Amino acid sequence: MKKQFAVIGLGRFGSSITKALSREGFEVLAIDVNEEKVNQFASIATHAVVADATEENTLKSLGIRNFDHVVVAIGDNIQSSILTTLMLVEQGVNHITVKAQNDYHEKVLLKIGAHKVVHPERDMGIRIAHNIVSKNVLDYLELSDEYSIVELVAGMKVDGRSLIDLDLRAIYECNVMAIKRGEEVNVSPAPKDILYDGDIIIVIGADEDITRMEEELFPDS
Amino acid sequence: MKKQFAVIGLGRFGSSITKALSREGFEVLAIDVNEEKVNQFASIATHAVVADATEENTLKSLGIRNFDHVVVAIGDNIQSSILTTLMLVEQGVNHITVKAQNDYHEKVLLKIGAHKVVHPERDMGIRIAHNIVSKNVLDYLELSDEYSIVELVAGMKVDGRSLIDLDLRAIYECNVMAIKRGEEVNVSPAPKDILYDGDIIIVIGADEDITRMEEELFPDS
Ligand SMILES: Nc1ncnc2c1ncn2[C@@H]1O[C@H](COP(=O)(O)OP(=O)(O)OP(=O)(O)O)[C@@H](O)[C@H]1O
Ligand SMILES: Nc1ncnc2c1ncn2[C@@H]1O[C@H](COP(=O)(O)OP(=O)(O)OP(=O)(O)O)[C@@H](O)[C@H]1O
Ligand SMILES: [Ca+2]
Ligand SMILES: [Ca+2]
Ligand SMILES: [Ca+2]
Ligand SMILES: [Ca+2]
Numbered sequence: 001m002k003k004q005f006a007v008i009g010l011g012r013f014g015s016s017i018t019k020a021l022s023r024e025g026f027e028v029l030a031i032d033v034n035e036e037k038v039n040q041f042a043s044i045a046t047h048a049v050v051a052d053a054t055e056e057n058t059l060k061s062l063g064i065r066n067f068d069h070v071v072v073a074i075g076d077n078i079q080s081s082i083l084t085t086l087m088l089v090e091q092g093v094n095h096i097t098v099k100a101q102n103d104y105h106e107k108v109l110l111k112i113g114a115h116k117v118v119h120p121e122r123d124m125g126i127r128i129a130h131n132i133v134s135k136n137v138l139d140y141l142e143l144s145d146e147y148s149i150v151e152l153v154a155g156m157k158v159d160g161r162s163l164i165d166l167d168l169r170a171i172y173e174c175n176v177m178a179i180k181r182g183e184e185v186n187v188s189p190a191p192k193d194i195l196y197d198g199d200i201i202i203v204i205g206a207d208e209d210i211t212r213m214e215e216e217l218f219p220d221s
Numbered sequence: 222m223k224k225q226f227a228v229i230g231l232g233r234f235g236s237s238i239t240k241a242l243s244r245e246g247f248e249v250l251a252i253d254v255n256e257e258k259v260n261q262f263a264s265i266a267t268h269a270v271v272a273d274a275t276e277e278n279t280l281k282s283l284g285i286r287n288f289d290h291v292v293v294a295i296g297d298n299i300q301s302s303i304l305t306t307l308m309l310v311e312q313g314v315n316h317i318t319v320k321a322q323n324d325y326h327e328k329v330l331l332k333i334g335a336h337k338v339v340h341p342e343r344d345m346g347i348r349i350a351h352n353i354v355s356k357n358v359l360d361y362l363e364l365s366d367e368y369s370i371v372e373l374v375a376g377m378k379v380d381g382r383s384l385i386d387l388d389l390r391a392i393y394e395c396n397v398m399a400i401k402r403g404e405e406v407n408v409s410p411a412p413k414d415i416l417y418d419g420d421i422i423i424v425i426g427a428d429e430d431i432t433r434m435e436e437e438l439f440p441d442s
Contacts, residue, residue, distance in 0.1 A: 005353070012322070016346020017353070024354060069353055097353060101233070120345030125237025128339055132226070132238070132290055132318060133245060141362040141370060143399060143423060147406045149362060149370060175408065177398050177425055178364060185368045187396065187425055202364060204398055204408055204423075 002027055006067045007045075008053045008084060010037040013099055013120050014073030018045055029067065053084040064088065069095040072114075078105050082112065089113035136218045138200060146206050149177070152218050154199040164191035172213040174205035223248055224289045228266075229274045229305060231258040234320055234341050235294030239266055250288065274305040280312065290316040293335075299326050303333065310334035358435070359421060367427050370398070373439050375420040385412035393434040395426035 006029040007018045014032075021028045022044050030045035032038050033052045041048040051058045053074070064070060070093050074081040078101055088096050089112060097116040100106040106117045130140060138151040158166060168174045179186045179193060180200040186193065195201065203210060227250040228239045235253075242249045243265050251266035253259050254273050262269040272279045274295070285291060291314050295302040299322055309317050310333060318337040321327040327338045351361060359372040379387060389395045400407045400414060401421040407414065416422065424431060 003354075012340070012342035013346045016343040017350045020347045020350030021354065024350070026354065071349075071353070095353075097349070118345065118349055119233070120342050120349075121233035122237040124339065124341030124345055125234045126241045128292075128318070128341075129238045129241030129245075132292070132316075133224075133242065133247065139362055141360055141372070141423075143372075143401060143408075144404060144406045147399070147408060149398070149423070151362070151364075175398070177370070177396070178368070180364060183365060185365045187364075187368060187427075202362075202370070202425075206408075 003068045004066070005029070006031065006062075006064060006070045007073060008032075008070065009073035009075070009099075010034070010041060011073060011075055013075065014071065015041075017071055017073065022046070029062065031062070054080050054087075056087050059084075059087055059091065065091040065093055067093060069093075069097065072096065072098040075099055075101055081105070082108055085109055085114050086112050136214060143204075147204070148207055148210060149202060149204045150210055151180075152201050152203060152214065154195045154197060154201055155218060156197055157217050157219065158195045159197040160194060162192050162194045163189060166195070166217070168203070168213060172205060172209045174203045174209055174213055176201050176203055178202040225287065226250070227252060227283075227285060227288045227291045228294060229253075229291065230294035230296070230320075231255070231262060232294060232296055234296065235292065236262075238292055238294065243267070250283065252283070275301050275308075277308050280305075280308055285309065286312040286314055288314060290314075290318065293317065293319040296320055296322055302326070303329055306330055306335050307333050364425075368425070369428055369431060370423060370425045371431055372401075373422050373424060373435065375416045375418060375422055376439060377418055378438050378440065379416045380418040381415060383413050383415045384410060387416070387438070389424070389434060393426060393430045395424045395430055395434055397422050397424055399423040 004027045005021050007014050008031045010030055010032040018028050018030050027046040030041040030048040031051050031053055035050045038048045038050045070088050072081055072084050085098050096114050098109050098114045100117045100119055109117050136153045140148050140150040142148050163176055176189050179189050225248045226242050228235050229252045231253040239249050239251050248267040251262040251269040252272050252274055256271045259269045259271045291309055293302055293305050306319050317335050319330050319335045321338045321340055330338050361369050361371040363369050384397055397410050400410050
């Protein structure tokens with residue numbers, strides 16, 4: 001059977017989750033106290049209901065315990081977020097993910113039994129700081145404290161040079177895993193493949209090696 | 222010379238960027254109208270000042286045009302965010318990144334000359350929806366509409382099997398780029414390397430192939 005999700009709170013974060021889950025074909029129950037917000041989801045979510053999630057009976061009558069995963073995306077009202085989470089835990093919901101405003105909020109949520117706590121603003125701040133510092137790094141995935149995968153923009157310094165010629169593996173211990181050129185993605189780059197200005201390369205390696213490579217071959221334009 | 226950053230607005234998003242940039246050793250000027258918030262950054266940022274960024278003379282006297290990159294992280298007050306951005310553009314700041322609340326806000330920001338607009342809550346909503354749908358995907362990097370890199374948790378179905386035995390390349394056209402076991406990361410996995418329950422593998426491939434592989438070899442626990 002298809003997984004059933006419920007999202008409580010349709011601010012930017014809750015809206016985005018509801019849309020993404022619906023787009024992937026999942027059943028989503030969207031809940032908010034604000035009727036206007038709920039109306040916006042009438043045609044997006046499977047069901048959209050106006051309800052105050054801090055009311056125990058309301059959650060019960062919605063059969064919330066039967067949902068596979070409930071996301072609490074009430075942000076600013078920390079008290080409502082905590083109260084709602086507590087009732088979800090008491091009703092035995094299997095997976096509860098809650099958006100936290102700060103560390104104190106997170107601590108309380110975990111203590112009362114939330115399964116996962118997320119900090120969208122904080123986490124995106126860290127990601128975007130990364131992108132700002134190095135304009136040639138478009139996106140990245142941190143594998144550990146020491147290793148990352150990064151998307152680097154190729155510039156004139158590597159334009160027209162083949163991977164074997166650049167020999168990134170020997171010089172920087174970095175492996176090129178993919179090359180993006182416009183909409184095309186080459187996921188098994190060969191040694192003779194040539195890089196051009198504007199290509200995006202996806203590289204795996206140790207942070208310090210990637211930084212060294214970036215400074216020497218991919219300087220900011 | 223070291224790059225100089227300024228962050229205007231020390232909410233969760235602006236705080237996080239300021240801390241991340243400071244941690245990486247960059248000079249950061251932190252600005253907020255709220256004295257309490259500014260005080261919290263006295264020992265974190267290079268300089269922390271109480272100022273209303275919508276006042277043209279204030280920005281001028283801070284020498285804002287000399288900064289390499291200015292981040293506007295004023296969220297809720299859209300009018301202040303727009304006004305501040307406009308003045309940064311007029312003073313000729315080279316790189317201006319602005320946090321937007323919604324699509325309308327973004328459109329105005331780009332029209333008046335912001336260089337980059339970000340939507341932390343929306344973007345994290347999409348990321349977290351991804352994680353929720355598939356509990357075995359810890360994190361991912363979207364390379365294009367069709368290709369991604371994902372971090373998958375290995376379970377009992379692959380426990381004790383070597384990469385050559387699983388033959389993911391032939392069966393799913395997916396390449397294993399790294400294997401994480403606790404704090405150890407193996408970034409050049411060999412065919413004879415064996416996976417164990419709890420390992421995290423980093424895989425590159427087409428979305429539909431990854432999904433198929435996930436369903437067959439990495440079912441939700
Ligand atoms: N008790 C409650 N039951 C149901 N929904 C609630 C409750 N309290 C608040 N909400 C809803 O949660 C949503 C998110 O609240 P929040 O105050 O964090 O708004 P926001 O700042 O726009 O959110 P975001 O930070 O995700 O953009 C709002 O639409 C609000 O109506
Ligand atoms: N004109 C201004 N000049 C300087 N700082 C401002 C100005 N207007 C608002 N700020 C500051 O911007 C910060 C972020 O504002 P916002 O209203 O988005 O708060 P927030 O919701 O806590 O932020 P976030 O969504 O990042 O958590 C606040 O600390 C606020 O004092
Ligand atoms: Ca909010
Ligand atoms: Ca790191
Ligand atoms: Ca906000
Ligand atoms: Ca995709």
